[in-house]
Amino acid sequence: MAIFLLFAATLAAAAKIHYVREHLSLLTQARTAQTAGDLLAAEELYNRALAVPWAFGEHRGEIDAALLAARCG
Numbered sequence: 001m002a003i004f005l006l007f008a009a010t011l012a013a014a015a016k017i018h019y020v021r022e023h024l025s026l027l028t029q030a031r032t033a034q035t036a037g038d039l040l041a042a043e044e045l046y047n048r049a050l051a052v053p054w055a056f057g058e059h060r061g062e063i064d065a066a067l068l069a070a071r072c073g
Contacts, residue, residue: 039070
């Protein structure tokens with residue numbers, strides 16, 4: 001039983017690491033697109049970053065502000 005729990009915890013940790021990397025990658029791409037002036041791509045990437053499971057709550061304010069700036073342009 002303990003081995004099963006350890007295996008399940010390892011899988012959960014691996015999944016979280018994957019989602020964290022995906023979230024940070026999307027944020028970086030969105031920031032780059034916004035800096036380059038491609039606001040439509042930035043908005044799509046920010047929205048995709050928000051949709052990633054286990055996304056960081058601390059980036060929510062940054063993403064919301066960036067989306068507002070992109071929409072008000």
